[in-house]
Ligand SMILES: NC(=O)c1ccc[n+]([C@@H]2O[C@H](COP(=O)([O-])OP(=O)(O)OC[C@H]3O[C@@H](n4cnc5c(N)ncnc54)[C@H](O)[C@@H]3O)[C@@H](O)[C@H]2O)c1
């Protein structure tokens with residue numbers, strides 16, 4: 001059995017070679033001919049999976065080691081009898097930690113406390129719900145917008161997008177990209193919505209570029225609208241709108257989900273799905289794959305305030321590094337994908353073991369996702 005995997009998929013060779021012969025290839029584009037004798041294809045979000053790629057090929061299963069699936073024509077796969085799996089939630093923690101890293105940086109720069117701000121979360125799925133839980137642990141007020149969940153009758157106080165735009169100090173998007181249909185998200189943040197934001201609002205897009213109308217955003221920023229902007233994703237990736245990058249406060253190369261844990265979960269999820277598809281299900285324990293992190297443990301004395309939290313968060317992951325890397329190469333063709341391919345190892349907060357002599361600090365850090373324990377100092 002021949003399995004083609006994206007070369008930007010940690011642990012793919014190690015796992016898939018347990019069941020077949022593995023070839024790793026670039027995903028954008030897949031080299032011509034590489035698909036000819038493959039039985040299964042494992043991609044990331046950069047590969048458009050559709051009839052144009054697969055019609056006439058012998059591929060029987062496609063896995064994408066990503067949360068988003070807008071690059072996959074699932075209806076075509078189904079009618080062609082090709083099995084499919086995504087990796088829902090694989091990198092949700094990574095995106096939440098990206099958002100925290102960025103917000104704590106802006107809070108320090110602009111002299112505010114997160115606890116004084118109201119955060120509007122648009123799309124309350126794997127990312128949005130974890131973000132809400134961690135913000136609430138810090139005592140930050142959140143407002144939620146998720147029409148599909150509201151229509152399903154899910155528990156929760158769901159508001160309209162317009163209500164969030166009116167009330168939130170921080171508006172953060174975590175929806176899939178739907179180009180049409182009742183829950184269309186293409187240009188969900190359009191000119192009218194962006195114009196309606198309160199002066200000083202922080203706008204975050206870490207889901208898919210086209211969810212925010214980039215031309216409208218640039219127009220508003222050029223017109224002097226008071227807005228802080230954090231963009232991880234861009235319309236027309238991998239081409240970058242350099243004029244927009246110049247105007248945003250934090251701009252990164254679609255790496256919000258790029259923790260090692262997040263990528264490894266994506267790989268294990270599609271590996272498990274493929275083996276189940278073959279009728280020989282395998283389970284993989286993530287901690288058997290992951291190496292020890294660079295910084296393993298530290299001791300924290302006293303209470304946990306926002307300044308201390310910021311230092312811990314930025315010790316594990318500081319978004320300014322990714323912002324600087326993108327700005328250095330922004331105008332050069334091909335560099336956006338190179339930054340993503342050669343992404344330096346990044347870990348999740350859970351990789352840091354924090355020993356606290358304050359019980360409340362230990363409890364809150366634990367609830368935030370760090371490996372924290374209370375250990376009184378005698
Ligand atoms: N930047 C990155 O690296 C990165 C990483 C992970 C995910 N993503 C993107 O973020 C998206 C969200 O990730 P997730 O794991 O939370 O997905 P998810 O499917 O778990 O959650 C998405 C939520 O959005 C809601 N939604 C759908 N249409 C909506 C609309 N019109 N308005 C408001 N809410 C709507 C859904 O009901 C769902 O609750 C993914 O689809 C993916 O495209 C990006």
Ligand SMILES: O=C(O)[C@H](O)[C@H](O)COP(=O)(O)O
Nearest residue numbers: 044045046066067068091257
């Ligand atoms: O949808 C996702 O999971 C993310 O956008 C994903 O992490 C993007 O990374 P890529 O698949 O492009 O490597």
